[in-house]
Amino acid sequence: MKTEQKKRRWLGSGLLRGAVASLVIGAAVLTGVPVVSQQASAAVMLSTPDQIILRDGRVINGEILEETDTQIKMRISVAGIRTEMTYNKSEVLSVKRGEGAGQAQQAQDRRPDRVDARRADRGADAARVYVAEFKGHFGRDMAATPMREALEDAARQRADVLVITLDLRSYFAFIQEQRREQGQDEGHFSEMQMTDDILQLLRVDMQQIFDTPPRVVFWVKQALGGSCFLPLTSREIYFHPSGRMGGVGNLDLLFGGMDEVVRQKLISANIEIAKGIAIAGGYPPEIIEAMAMRRQVWSYRLEGGRPVFRQGWPDAGRGEILLTDDGRGENADTIEQIVRGEGNDTLTMTADLALTLGISRGTVRTLEDLLLELGVGRNFTRVDDRAERIVAGWSRDLVNAERRLRQLFREFQEIQVQGDYNERTRARGRQIRTLEEIQRLVRRFDGSINPFLGVPPVEEIQRIIERIRLEQMADRR
Structure with a gap:
């Protein structure tokens, strides 16, 4: 039997900050791709x-x-x-x-010609290729800060082609599963806020970071959770043979506990913004609903080699194929299917399906194969020496920051404000310095810190600091 326990929540409020107009502007930056x-x-x-x-x-x-x-x-x-x-x-x-x-x-x-790709000119004008690979958990190992640093490094290296490789699972889905297993409220983790910050970089900030924006290509090994929206900002998406993309899921279950009319308006607004991303990138907007809405059934058929989508169960007489089911009862995906990205309550595309649906341009096993598909051939220069250090450095620094935060919390709890006036003053000074260091770490790694640490928001930390200062002002010798 399958289980209903694996509900995902999608906090889409971050996306509402990006107007549809900015999606189109950003697409103009990233759609400089070979046709x-x-x-x-x-x-x-x-x-x-x-x-x-x-x-x-x-x-x-x-x-x-x-x-x-x-x-x-x-x-x-x-x-x-x-x-x-x-x-x-x-x-x-x-x-x-x-x-x-x-x-x-x-x-x-849209597809580059393989013959011309293998005949790429050789010489001094070799393409400057920058490869940035993000792997691990989206929202943790990939965040806006390392993405910006990688883009700025690519700009310094005057990259002509920017290949962004994604091998990411959803950190927020992992956290929510842990919360459910412990009987806690799932919470509203800001995965889509993180997505929005990175989309801002790719859609808009590229114009300021690069003098001449490079050709942007996504190579998908895994793009699960909020990361699945990122490739849609480019018209050049390629898959690894084992690639998967999707796993957003369950937008229709979000905003529970509020007025149903308001809830439906919020869901609709998030869907329309997400569809704008797909449309600006040249992709069918139905993909968004199939990836995000758990209770919807979607089917498709091919006409002239192009997919035609329809909401509802497939009609075999029309050659329709099921994309997603309703996720109810025995149709609900099991935990094992969810973890492996093999369920169909919401859409998770494989390499073959992404090619069929017109999302992927091709399936490539190695970077060399990808560059051949792009028409670069062997006439290129890798200029991404720092890329791996940027990405790995962020993950390493995050782990160290969490270790330091645990230490700082212990130190704060051990500070006793007692003794004479001077001792009390010194103790409060230590409290404030400890909280200010916590603030600095939270600001740098905002959204990526493990929520089980119980780190309060920066604003709450500031209120505690102000309260301690007021206590000091009111103290008397």
Whole structure:
């Protein structure tokens, strides 16, 4: 028999800070990805290139493929890599057409051509490739701080291609399971706040961090929990053969205990914001509901090789296939299925399914295979010497910080405010210094510290400090 015990909670309030407009702006940064078809790869760059001048002062040379009222699509060459970029008209100051400019044409195939990939030019213009691999628990081993540090390092190294490798499980799901086993309230852990902070980096802050934003590629080994939204900010997602992506789950069970009308509005708002992420990245928005809503049944069929989604049980006569069931009774996933990412109460995509649904561009076992798919071939230079130290250093520092916090709590509890006035004053000074050190650690690792430590919020710590200061002011010799 299956069990209902494995409910997940999704705290989506953090996502509400990001307006849909910012999603689209951020997508314009990250969607500078190759859209190379056999027809496009045979094209020759103009002898006198087209040119656009952006409002931030950048000058972009290449071939204008398509111009609409809102966007300009160009084929450019970055470090010997032919790629296509899309710019919003609002970012463009002026447009200059080169000699021999023909009619713009729209690329028809998203997948890079394997033959051209293996014929990548060799020479001084080797692509500068930066690989940042995040593994462990999302919300703990991957957080906004190490992501920002990795992006800033990639910018210093003038990376042309940024490969973000994800091998992450949900730390917050793990904590909630522990709480349930101990009979405690699951709490509202801020996994989606953590997601929102990283999405802000990828969607918006990239423009400030990089002079020229790199081509961003996600390679998914595991992207479970809140981390599954991150790849959707890029149009280039690849999977490892054992890759899995999803496991958000149970948004429809969130916000319990409040007015049902208000609860449904909050759920709807979170879903719409999450859908905006998918749409801005060029992915079907139905994927969001399938990944997040436990009580919904989703099916799909293929028409012309493209998935068509429908909410409801599959109709075999129409060739429909079940994506997710209702998670009720015997349909409820077992704990073992949840841990392995094999359940279907909510959608967790495998490499094959992600390819079928149009989320993944391909399945690659090694980094070398991925670079071939990207058209880089062997003509690249790795510039990510510090990446592993940044990521591993964060995890190591977090463990040390938790150890130090335990020590500081013990020291604070052992401080006795007694004796004469001078002794009481010194004791309160030690209390304040101890609490201020706790504050510094909580600020640096906010959201990643194990909640079982019982660390109070920074604001509460500050109130305790102020209370101690008032007690000192009221004390008399």
